[in-house]
Amino acid sequence: MLRFIVRRLLQLIPTLFGLSILLFVWLHRLPGGPEAAILGDRGTAQQRAEIRTTLGLDEPIWVQYGRFMKRLASLDLGTSIQSGRPVTEEFFTRFPATVELALTAMVIATVVGIPLGYLAARRRGGLLDFGAVTSSLVGICVPVFFLAYLFKVIFAVNLGLLPSSGRQTPGIDATHPTGFYVLDGLLTGEFDASWDAFAHLILPGLALSSIPLAIIVRMTRASVLEVLGEDYVRTAEAKGLQENTVRVRHVLRNAMLPVVTAIGLLTGGLLSGAVLTESVFAFGGIGSFIRTAIDFRDYPVLMGFIMLIATTYVLINLLVDISYSVLDPRVRVR
Amino acid sequence: MSLLTVDELTVTFTQRGKPDVRAVDGVSFTVDQGEVVGLVGESGCGKSVTSLALMRLLSGRNVKIGGSVVFDGIELLKLRSEEMRDLRGSQLAMIFQDPLSSLNPVVPIGVQVTEILTRHRKLRGEAARKEAAVLLEKVGIPDPTRRLREYPHQMSGGMRQRALIAMAVACAPRLLIADEPTTALDVTIQAQILELLKELVDSQGTALLMITHDLGVVAGLCDDINVLYAGKVVEAAARRPLFAAPTHPYSVGLLNSIPRLDAPRGEPLKPIRGSVNDNIAWADGCAFAPRCDHYTIECLQGPPALTEALTGHRYRCVNPVTTHEPPAVIATEDGR
Numbered sequence: 001m002l003r004f005i006v007r008r009l010l011q012l013i014p015t016l017f018g019l020s021i022l023l024f025v026w027l028h029r030l031p032g033g034p035e036a037a038i039l040g041d042r043g044t045a046q047q048r049a050e051i052r053t054t055l056g057l058d059e060p061i062w063v064q065y066g067r068f069m070k071r072l073a074s075l076d077l078g079t080s081i082q083s084g085r086p087v088t089e090e091f092f093t094r095f096p097a098t099v100e101l102a103l104t105a106m107v108i109a110t111v112v113g114i115p116l117g118y119l120a121a122r123r124r125g126g127l128l129d130f131g132a133v134t135s136s137l138v139g140i141c142v143p144v145f146f147l148a149y150l151f152k153v154i155f156a157v158n159l160g161l162l163p164s165s166g167r168q169t170p171g172i173d174a175t176h177p178t179g180f181y182v183l184d185g186l187l188t189g190e191f192d193a194s195w196d197a198f199a200h201l202i203l204p205g206l207a208l209s210s211i212p213l214a215i216i217v218r219m220t221r222a223s224v225l226e227v228l229g230e231d232y233v234r235t236a237e238a239k240g241l242q243e244n245t246v247r248v249r250h251v252l253r254n255a256m257l258p259v260v261t262a263i264g265l266l267t268g269g270l271l272s273g274a275v276l277t278e279s280v281f282a283f284g285g286i287g288s289f290i291r292t293a294i295d296f297r298d299y300p301v302l303m304g305f306i307m308l309i310a311t312t313y314v315l316i317n318l319l320v321d322i323s324y325s326v327l328d329p330r331v332r333v334r
Numbered sequence: 335m336s337l338l339t340v341d342e343l344t345v346t347f348t349q350r351g352k353p354d355v356r357a358v359d360g361v362s363f364t365v366d367q368g369e370v371v372g373l374v375g376e377s378g379c380g381k382s383v384t385s386l387a388l389m390r391l392l393s394g395r396n397v398k399i400g401g402s403v404v405f406d407g408i409e410l411l412k413l414r415s416e417e418m419r420d421l422r423g424s425q426l427a428m429i430f431q432d433p434l435s436s437l438n439p440v441v442p443i444g445v446q447v448t449e450i451l452t453r454h455r456k457l458r459g460e461a462a463r464k465e466a467a468v469l470l471e472k473v474g475i476p477d478p479t480r481r482l483r484e485y486p487h488q489m490s491g492g493m494r495q496r497a498l499i500a501m502a503v504a505c506a507p508r509l510l511i512a513d514e515p516t517t518a519l520d521v522t523i524q525a526q527i528l529e530l531l532k533e534l535v536d537s538q539g540t541a542l543l544m545i546t547h548d549l550g551v552v553a554g555l556c557d558d559i560n561v562l563y564a565g566k567v568v569e570a571a572a573r574r575p576l577f578a579a580p581t582h583p584y585s586v587g588l589l590n591s592i593p594r595l596d597a598p599r600g601e602p603l604k605p606i607r608g609s610v611n612d613n614i615a616w617a618d619g620c621a622f623a624p625r626c627d628h629y630t631i632e633c634l635q636g637p638p639a640l641t642e643a644l645t646g647h648r649y650r651c652v653n654p655v656t657t658h659e660p661p662a663v664i665a666t667e668d669g670r
Contacts (some may be wrong), residue, residue, distance in 0.1 A: 231435040236431075237391055239450045239501060240423030249449070250438050257440075328440050329485045 001322075005283065008318050012311065019310055020072075020303070024065050027299055033057060034081045037296045055081065068303065077304035082296045095181035095308075097167055098285035100197075101277070102270035104205030109212035110263060114128035117220025117259075118252065124225065132217055139214030148207035148280035155203055163200050165282040172196055204281040209273050212266040219262050223255040230254070257328055264320030268313040335407070336364035337541050338388075338509055343382070343401035345387050345565075354478045357383040359565030359616055360401070363558075365509065370535065370542045372573075373554035374588070375562035381545045382431075384562070385511045387427055388543075396463045406508065417597035424454040427502035433494035443470075443497050444482030445502065455507045469500040472509040473530060492523035495532065503534050510535060511543045514549060527583035528555060549592060553577060561585050564613050567640070571647040581649040581656075583628040620651065628653045 035043065035051040050078040052058045056067065071078055077087035101245060156164030167181055174193035176184045182201070185194020226253060227233060236250040275287035286305060291300040325331045347356040356540035358380040365371045373381045387393045387399050390410060403410040405426065410418065419547040431528035438446060447466040451457040457465055462483065474497040486494055495515060502510055512531060532555060535542045544556055552559055552573070559576050561569040561584065569582035580586045587606035608625035615621070616651070619634035632652045642648045 222536050231430060231432060232438040234391055235430060235436045235498070235501075238389055238422055238428040239453065240421065241421045241449060242419070245449060245453070248423060249445075251368075253440055254438065284550070294420075330439055330487050 001325075002291055005318065005322070008314075009323070012314050015314060016307060016310060020069070021065070022067065022325035023059070023306055027297075027302055028064075030297065032297055034297045034299070038081075063165055077307070079300045080293075082301070089301050090289065090301060091305055091308055093179060094284060094286045094289050096181075097273060097283055098274070098278075098287065100167075100180055100182060100201060101204055101208060101274060101283060101285055102134045102211060105208035105270055105274075106212060106263065106267050108205055108209040109216050109266070112209075113213045113216030114220050114252075114256075114259065117217040118224050118255075120221045121219065121224035121228065128223075132208060132221065136214035136217045139210045142210065142212060143242045143276075144207055144274070145276040145280055147210055148204065148277050151207050152280060163196075163201050164203075167197060167200050167283060169195065169196050169200075183316070192259055200281075203276050204274075204283055207280070208270065208277045212263075212270070213264065215262060216259060219259050220255065221257050224251060227251050227255045243301045253327070257324070260327060261320055264316055264323075268316040271312050271316065272309045336544070337367045337369075337406060338365040339402075339404045340364070340384075340388065341402045341404070343384065343387060344399070344405060345383050345392065346398040346400075347396065349463045357565055358387065360425055361562065361565070361567055362401075363560045363567060363570060365541045365543055367508070368539045368541055369534070369558065370532075370544060370556045372556035372559040373545045374547065374549065374552055374559060375545060376547055376588075376610065379562045380565040381547075381562050382513050383544050384541065385428065385513050388511065389422060389426060390415070391428075400589055407433075420454075423450050423507070424505040425507055426509050426511065426615060427505070427507040428513065429495075429502050429515045433491055433498050434486060434518075436498055438505045439486055441487070442482065442487075443484055443486065447482070447497070447501055448503055450504050461602075466500075467502055468498065471524075473497070473500040473503075473534075473603065474526075475500070478569070489610070491519050494528055495519060495523075496648050499527070499530065499534070503538065503540070504568065506538050507540060509541045509543065511545065513545045514547070515544075516548070524551075549588060561588070564610065566616060566621070566650060568622065568646075569647075569649045571645075574647055579647075581643070581647055581654045581655075582651045583626045583655055584622050585628075586655050587625075593655045628655060 001101065012286075015047065034057075035048040036053060038051060039047055043244045049058070056064060065219075068078070075088075077091075079086055080090055116132050120129040123129050153165050155161050168174065172193050174181070174185060175188055176188050177187060178184055181197030182194050185191055185197060233246065233250050274285065274286075275291050277283065278285045278288040279291070288311070290302065290305055291307070292298075341362050342358060343358055343361045347355045348355060349355075349545065351549045357471065361380070361384055363371065363373070373384060375491055383392070383576055384422050388403055388410065389502040390413070392397075392399065399411060401411070405421070408421075409422075413421070437443070445461065447469060448457070448462040451462045451465055455465075455608050467478040468516065470481055475493055475496050481489070481493070481497075486497075489497065495518075499515075510531075516527050519527060527538045528551060531542065532541065542555075544552060546552060556573055558572055559570070561576075562565045563584050565584075568578070569580065571581075577589070580589055584606070587604075590604045591606055593603055606625055613621040614624060617635060620626070620638050623629050623633040628651075630653050638650045638652050639653075640648050640650045
């Protein structure tokens, strides 16, 4: 198992290396550059050239890439052009917000999706099944930003039940040792701050969960239907086991295998930033920062963020593979 | 009174927009305490469906079950599903055809054995594990404590079937239904498994309902044999009279179709011609008529009735076989 983990982590190196080359070429091929974003329309050609020289953008692309890699070797991702702060700092102040949001969405999607998918399969062809399948189709089809606005208008603006934007109500004075606001409140004993942060997570979490929820419902349903027809479920019934034992140990345990993979992949996807949801709720995660970085042609931020997101994605996949081998003894981790 | 009395059991599968399929069409037979009864027939004759219906393992809205199944004085078909759950595994147990797919791949063998002990014998923890090891030992699995921790894919086919048998006999059931228990196994393992089943039912006094297409299996094991064709019992007799003097042309065909070692080299095998697809509906006459060598015009005048001969031999045929080709003798070592 340890060898497996080490090998997978080593595989990360060529993956990130390839990704860095592709990204570097792509980004520098984008029309325009940071000088245009900084100067706007008024800058003279000379001013533009000066900025390009200061940023080192006038050198050949392989020289720039070499410099990037040299810095990377000492875990330095450079400095943001827009803010002048180190890229890693920018990333790690924003990443906790994204993680909190992604986890909230995935918890909602999993906790609702698996039971719903299971029940839909058990009552195949029934009203609940029809409802689950139809609404999951709607969940996939409706754009997230639309849902986000809808939730915001109904629950925050009209009903006033939940906060409409941000991660914390402005007046609250809370310390943030980790950057995960809900966790911070629990650690420092400021439970009201923790609760406030949690309330801020609900609406964006719900909006963001729609697509993963729909996918999990459908996958669970299909998987349970398949397992229900398996011989070992019939064996379990023939043994006269209680319905709950058959349900949990023999049906769900097997049906969960493909769903776990899906949950892992979906989580990875959400961790790369939910631009639309973050924008609607002014949530301030990495997604919205990447969007402004693109406008600004903030090359170091884009490079750094995408590399870090890719690393996260690979790590999540590693976790999925490990949990898979725990859930399914036939899959031997080697 | 018999332990199990199946009377006019019918199983119908319905599907919207399609004609109903009657897989079991009025099957009746009995199993006495400690007796071994065979249910024989080719694929699709309804033998597995019969066994699943007895266990009430056919569920869903598109299955209709009729007739009566009385086990130890209890009408199983009218039992509430919770009461049936209590009987399954403790009084009635079942072994299935494919031991690999019949075991849960992600749960250790040990848990799959102990769960039935916990359910019906209230054994927990260490006591359940000890008893499970004893059971595995009893069905001939060496090093049982180690095996309990293994998963099904780590065991051989024969071992898996033994593990399934251990689960089936864990609560000393009064009736064991074995649905083609040896079909998926090597021939050498088949013999061992049959031997094991025989030992277990003898020592526990369990009645065994053996469902198979293999006449060799019934010949070595069964006291009574019911031959099924197209969802009906077409011939029922004790083992000796059935093998010595099969009366229904289908039984004769089954016996003749067994390849024989003493047949001259190059002699073609004698299958029953046609397939179950050629059947006609029982309502119109004998379902077997289109494939039958003894076919007469009377075969098409309504369903043949079950006739009882003086010997206790029952058959459903208007033109039974009376003169016999040399009786097919299948090696049997004892005179049961």
